[in-house]
Amino acid sequence: MPNPYPDGLPDYARVLAASVRKMLKIKGGIELSREPVMREKEIVSFRRHIRVDALEKFNARAVFSVIKFYSDVAAMEADTPVGALIFFIEAEYVAKLLWHLEYPRIDEDDDAAILDGCGTLTNLVAGYFVKDLNDLGCVHLQMSYFDSYFNTVLDGVAFAPDQTRKYEINFSISGEKRLVAELSMSRIPRAAN
Amino acid sequence: MKIIIVDDSLLDRKLLARTLVNLGVKNEILQADNGDAGLSLIVENLGDIALVFLDYQMPNITGVELMEGLVKVPMTADLPIIMVTASASEESKQAAYQVNPKLAGYVLKPFKPDQLMAAIKPYASFTP
Numbered sequence: 001m002p003n004p005y006p007d008g009l010p011d012y013a014r015v016l017a018a019s020v021r022k023m024l025k026i027k028g029g030i031e032l033s034r035e036p037v038m039r040e041k042e043i044v045s046f047r048r049h050i051r052v053d054a055l056e057k058f059n060a061r062a063v064f065s066v067i068k069f070y071s072d073v074a075a076m077e078a079d080t081p082v083g084a085l086i087f088f089i090e091a092e093y094v095a096k097l098l099w100h101l102e103y104p105r106i107d108e109d110d111d112a113a114i115l116d117g118c119g120t121l122t123n124l125v126a127g128y129f130v131k132d133l134n135d136l137g138c139v140h141l142q143m144s145y146f147d148s149y150f151n152t153v154l155d156g157v158a159f160a161p162d163q164t165r166k167y168e169i170n171f172s173i174s175g176e177k178r179l180v181a182e183l184s185m186s187r188i189p190r191a192a193n
Numbered sequence: 194m195k196i197i198i199v200d201d202s203l204l205d206r207k208l209l210a211r212t213l214v215n216l217g218v219k220n221e222i223l224q225a226d227n228g229d230a231g232l233s234l235i236v237e238n239l240g241d242i243a244l245v246f247l248d249y250q251m252p253n254i255t256g257v258e259l260m261e262g263l264v265k266v267p268m269t270a271d272l273p274i275i276m277v278t279a280s281a282s283e284e285s286k287q288a289a290y291q292v293n294p295k296l297a298g299y300v301l302k303p304f305k306p307d308q309l310m311a312a313i314k315p316y317a318s319f320t321p
Contacts, residue, residue, distance in 0.1 A: 027303060072284065073284060073285070073288060098204065103204050103207075103208055104204065104207040104208060104211060106204065112203075113203065113204075116202055116203045116204055117204055119202060120202045120204040120205055123202065123205075123250070123279045123302070124279060124302065124303060126279065126280075127278075127279030127280055127281070127301075127302060130280055130281070130282070131280075131281050134281075134282075140280075140281070140282040140283060140284060140285075141280075141282070142280070142282060142284070142285065143250055143279065143280045144250060145201060145250040145251050145252045145255075146201075146202075146250075147252075
């Protein structure tokens with residue numbers, strides 16, 4: 001029986017949760033210690049940008065990266081995203097996670113390396129996510145480059161203007177919440193057969 | 194001859210450089226973290242470049258935009274270029290080949306050593 005076509009934000013969030021699980025397993029042999037916890041939330045926005053606060057995710061210094069998705073190349077050139085992924089990691093866990101995923105070792109006291117590492121991981125997750133959506137019948141979304149920040153971003157993050165809801169997904173590794181993904185996404189067009 | 198890697202992710206540059214060394218590549222490897230710096234490196238080393246890796250998604254100048262500039266100039270038009278990206282989009286791949294029909298390769302992140310080897314083999318020098 002073919003996989004169901006993902007149709008709407010809850011479906012996209014489930015695909016994202018599966019993509020993160022798959023990336024961790026394939027790249028580093030890492031198993032989640034419990035099922036991802038998914039919550040639908042209202043988007044708190046300011047001037048069409050999502051307010052982002054990483055401190056409320058971990059109660060510790062955190063880093064996050066943002067990648068925007070576009071339905072095609074023309075939308076990317078016009079910077080009209082169909083959605084956005086925000087990927088949060090507790091700052092002191094970034095170096096350890098990268099090492100498990102077979103990336104070169106980075107200095108955990110080097111802020112630039114931590115920002116870069118979080119962005120690299122988010123890029124990887126986004127790549128898996130876009131491919132998994134495409135395998136399920138969605139158009140192949142275009143991805144932006146990543147932007148990374150510590151704790152908060154004053155200007156917020158651009159998102160699809162018709163969205164009022166987002167999904168927050170918590171991932172636990174070795175019994176502790178280690179990663180959080182936030183996803184906002186308008187309806188993705190179907191891929192042509 | 195040199196290999197130039199242009200990617201905004203330091204970690205991906207390090208990973209690619211390490212993978213090339215592990216594959217036995219003996220070319221000197223130079224790195225740039227954005228399109229402007231990459232262009233400068235290419236200009237400085239013209240005539241001594243075996244291969245250029247360009248990341249597709251970079252701020253300001255994307256890999257495709259940089260490549261478009263390179264193929265329009267006769268002195269850089271024939272540089273072997275391999276595009277690297279985390280996105281397996283067929284549309285992006287077609288756009289890259291449209292800009293540069295002589296593109297030497299289109300490699301997906303995370304890098305798989307066998308795919309990388311197949312792409313670099315005609316251009317890189319290897320330790321015996």
